[in-house]
Amino acid sequence: METWPLLSIVTFAPLLGALLILLMVRGDREATDRNARWLALWASLATFLISLLIWINFDTGTADFQFVEKTAWFKFPGGYTLSYHMGVDGISMMFVLLSTLLTPICILCSWEIKSRVREYMAAFLVLETFMVGTFCALDLVTFYVFFEGVLLPMFLIIGVWGGNRRVYSAFKFFLYTLLGSVLMLVAVMAMYFLSKSAGQGTTDIVELLKFARETGFGAEAQKWLWLAFFASFAVKLPMWPVHTWLPDAHVEAPTAGSVILAGVLLKMGGYGFLRFSLPMFPDASVYFAPLVYTLSIVAIVYTSLVALAQEDMKKLIAYSSVAHMGFVTLGIFAATVQFSAGTLPDALLGEQAVTGAMFQMLSHGIVSAALFLCVGVVYDRLHTREIDRYGGLVHRMPRYAAVFMVFTLASVGLPGTSGFVGEFLVLFGVFQVNVWAAALAATGVILGAAYMLWLYRRIIFGELVKPDLMRMKDLNPREVAIFAPLVILVLWMGIWPEPFLDVFDASVKNLLTSFKAGACRVNEACFAAR
């Protein structure tokens, strides 16, 4: 097992599937379309199985990167050889699994796509390659290539298979994200030269983490670098006020596009904060923590209120995503605030919050994806997302109502569902460092319950009076197959989260220790206390 480049296989297997699909040019359209669907499904399922294999062989006892692969890729001027460096730790492991799980589900839920099936399936598989690659990459340039490459297939998915305003949404999505990313690219290059001043420059993430722990970037440089990375991740996550591309993109994207967008692409921002911002720029993270806190709380409260006013189901869930991501950023940066107190930090204070943020991302990845799938189910039947057009669906679609309820409650954060664990841990952790932030964030939980339950009531309950709803059919076997694993996961993660927490526990601890060591070196208050 050790000798197999498992991460490269799991990254590039979907790409191989996409190539095969694109090479199928002969035969009549019916047949190629059918073959494209099945091929895509098998390719993505095989990828999922490989990623499960990685999970099984994953050693939860260590925070080191595992399944590491490293080969020379190309040279920078000046002789530095960039490597193609892959590896996973507990944090990235979970995101890899999330990506490989959601892709087959997306392909299944797009079974009824009629136009350009081959291209559609290929686009999703290419997207999967870029997503998995983003989480596995252990070199900044490799990471950037995957991170940015995601834009290509996603742009096409929104633009070609999207709704009425798809062109506008696709452009907005593309340009917003690109603008954020190019600033990060400048920072990546600057990091290469800044780390050079203390020996050989590097873009290797493992080396840079070591450099940040032992030497560290200068305080002033950190601030600029942090801001550049922040520009990229804040747009991706998205944080208020750069979230406006998200509702548009979600509303216009096809169902599977929304699922991937909410399920995985948003997590890239959170992953970036955990992988880069916190450990590499610890001092700047402390410095900017109040900014992140403010933006997060505004996101939680404001977008929850906005969600209350939505008439479009997808838009409502999109805004709820922004609010939930607010919890994530709040949790991630809860590790930082204590430094302002000027006392020696408790090494693991903030662990709950960061763990919670991680868990919240995973939970949101599944729950919001499932909610978009739920919208997709009724959209496929009635071709509208307007909430007012529905009502009383429980009478015709009891199974659907049950499934939708599970995810609604998970989104609200009911104990016993995955949503509870994440939100609770975040609030618990944040409360220890900042009571006000925790209190304000908690109002977001209440508002969340308000808009989700209200949404559920308006769609599912009430009298079934609208004539076109009378003909609605309940979930078909394909849809049941889509929802079953997600329901199981949501409940499993809610009732017995241990197996999931275990995976990233060591990595989160390691992250916090190295973050604090780094921050304490620069932070005067902390340094004096030591």
Next chain:
Amino acid sequence: MILPNLEYAASEMFVAVAAMVLLMIGVFRGEGSARLVSALSILVLAAAAAITVWMSPGESRMAFAGMFVSNGYTTFLKVGILLASAVGIVLSVGYNAREAIERFEYPVLIVLAALGMMVMVSAGDLLSLYIGLELQSLSLYVIAAIRRDSVKSSEAGLKYFVLGALASGMLLFGASLVYGFAGTTAFAGLAAQLTGASAPSVGLVVGLVLVMVGLAFKVSAVPFHMWTPDVYEGAPTPVTAFFAAAPKLAAMGLFVSVLAGPFGGLVKQWSQIVIVLAIASMVLGAFAAIAQTNIKRLMAYSSIGHIGYALVGLASGTKDGYSAVLVYMAIYIVMTLGAFAVILAMQRSGRMVEEIGDLTGLSRTNPLMAAMMLIFMFSMAGIPPLAGFYAKLYVFLAAVEAELYFLAVIGLVTSVVGAYYYIRIVKVMYFDEPEDALDPRPGRDLGAIQFVAGMATLLFFLFPSLLVGAADTAVFSLTGG
């Protein structure tokens, strides 16, 4: 031996003789010989590229008493120039036949232009530089107006000629000032004088600025870009494709070798000018292209923008920067020639069309061509993993290394603006429904160029070291370590 070291100019002599032979063939066989002459020209250019590589000296070698220099750097450029010129001829054959402007002078002029470019990148003296530049320019003026009956084409030729002559005049005036204040026009002599010189005389700096104006005109950097959109639009499309590729590479290569070589000692002075040129070109290239509806005009502004990015590498004034310029230009040429192969295939009932709107729904009517254009557009926008991203990565890396952070930030932000009009073409091809389909199949020649360029752009990330290593070696022999 009367002229020692003649062998270093072997490929130039070969091309010069071959051009005359080709001209004779054309003259004696009459108008019907265009196809034959084109085919032979392509062979000549390919053979010249082979000779260049074969005769390439490892380090700098002089010929003609220092007027002519041959080294790894000139080899790199010459191979690029010759191949791009050959592709330029390939692109023109089908078009010229269709549009009834098939003339044997056309390939001969391209061969002569290529000769001029080879001489100018090999120049070891401001005078031989001027000779090469003029041979190139005069050939280009004529090609721009090759469609004699078209007002637009003639206008393009005339405009190009008048403005080009002005720029040549500036360059010559600058050269005379340099000669007046430095006492020499030889690159080696200038370099020796300027290296370590504390305060250069004002006259010399003015001379340098004027030489730079001439060169900036040739690469069409803002504010000397005015001719570009009109000439690109007015000239027949294969001519535009040729203009966008080989002469740009030659002029850019010359820009680098002149500034880094003889004027290397004045790097503080000229890098400020190059920064301004780069920023202005990137910004104008990005913003002015947004409003274009004609795809050739769009390509004109796009090329202005790309020149701006390449100049970023030059502005850094480092070896890494020069190597980045070469990498950028090489990738730029591949993308541009590929994109023009698509543009040339834009025909409706046998007639050329050149509005962006004519590409509507191309992904349905011709998926392969649309996919290739998609690759070129995303690559030009600088989206990884396509080649254009690495091109940008290298130039901006050089800029960051030279601590020109603001230049890198401005450049990358304008690249986002630029991305808007590139993805607009993707939108037209992929998001819009086809209305009036283009003719289904491009010629085999165009298809092949599209495919090869597309694959090179798409798969560049697999073998980046081939190009980057070659560029590094080339620059090494230019700056001598």
